[in-house]
Amino acid sequence: MIRKILKLLAILILLVVIYFGYIFGRQAWDFFKLKKYKENLEFTASENVKLLKDTIYLEFLDERRTLHIFLPPGYENSDQKYPVIYMLDGESLFDDLYMQGPEWQLDERIESVMAEGGPGAIVIGIENGDRRSEEYKPFAKTDSNEEVYGSEFSRFLVHDLKPWIDMRFKTKRSPRHTIIGGASLGGLMAYYILMTYPETFGKAIVMSPSFWVSDEVFRLHYDKDLSDKKIFISIGTEENDLVGLAKRTFKVLEAAGMTSDNLRLEKQRGFSHNHFTWRDAFKKAYPWIIE
Template sequence: MFEQFAFYFPAKDVDKQIHLYLPDNYEESKEHFPVVYMYDGHNLFFDEDATYGTSWGLLDFMDSYDKQVIIVGIECSHEEGERIREYCPYPVDTQYFGHVAGYGDVYMDWLVNELKPFIDDNYPTIPDREATAIAGSSMGGLMAFYSVIAHNDVFSKAGALSPAFGFAVPELEAEIAQHEIDPDTRVFFSYGDEEVNFERLKPTATFNDAIIEAGGETHVHIEEGGDHSEATWRKQNRLYMDFLWK
């Protein structure tokens, strides 16, 4: 099943469109399900909604996947430059974008303290940390990793696909130093082999090591023939889902 609805984001006085996947039998089964919160919700399910005409194909994938989970996709802002600010956890100065007045920390406080309780109250979720994951790509991948560090009491799993770590490497290193990471933490990192280089892999190796040193589990995947696109992330649906949940 698939639902869409608007949910108010007070920090910007706007409604965020929520793209919600539910297992088909959830009403009849009376079961409760794990949840994956995902960034760029409009790119997840339908090609006609996706920014560049290709989605992650998650509706078809989840309908055939042998692990039943709820997916909460949160659509990003489409105003010029706003997605970068909303998906950057900190105010930062960058080489290519100049100063980015990032407010991803505020966004995540809203997700954790307002959106998640609403989802837990209105849908058959398992609200516990062990059954709550977060995932995204590019800036959403950056945010997914930030989320599992800064809110490790809420999220036990993260999928960071093609994460844009270059925006905030020292800030993320400081974030990791400030938090105790639960050993029951799993993080999936990935890049396409056509986009990856040493500059991208160096911070990924640092963050990967930090999770392992805390006793957590990680997986770094390089997608052969992959680039920085939904088509590449779509190919990895089973990989990151299997690693996070199995």
């Protein structure tokens, strides 16, 4: 009997060692891949990307922010109006050198879709600040008294930034042409903003969302008409607890009446929580969300 118990214990210990070895191995590989990438950084933004340094002012934080703006090829010589994608963590979208790491290649993806005859879009990337964690949380972490500014940031985006953009650029202004997107805490915020301001935003790109912050996330859709909304959720299969939370959100939205026509869960096999994952996610999201 004792021999059987010891044998089972040895097997259990071996399984634990294998599991944690795999986890640490993945983390080491991600670190090595990022380190090698940073050794060869170059300027990668397309000629259609503009940088508006310290253009906007966030009164609730007393901070100025830089905008990273992509205008579709041919924009300057056309009267055409375009959908607008508002993206959080704007410094990550277009340029390896500015990002100091793997940018998400939004400009390359949109240009490639347009080159094949597909639709274009304007991208407004909003650079984050030193207090990103507080700024990108609409509610405090469960059992925490931390100070957060997600609701203030959302109001700023809707009532200040969007009107400012609509006055200066050739935009389609309806909710069905106004998209919000982000990754990690930015993914949480994208989902929150869509649900909180459905009269302004009609679509969301929700990448690797940090839904661990609060169970309030899973009640945001209550009393909302989601029939005209479109939500793309992506998650890497190696993102641990975030995988289950993304699946839970998908099931909640399915139960609320959303279908494959306006709801998609993209499982990125072998991807973990990093910028390569979000580059891949946007590549898959754009043609679906923009159609």
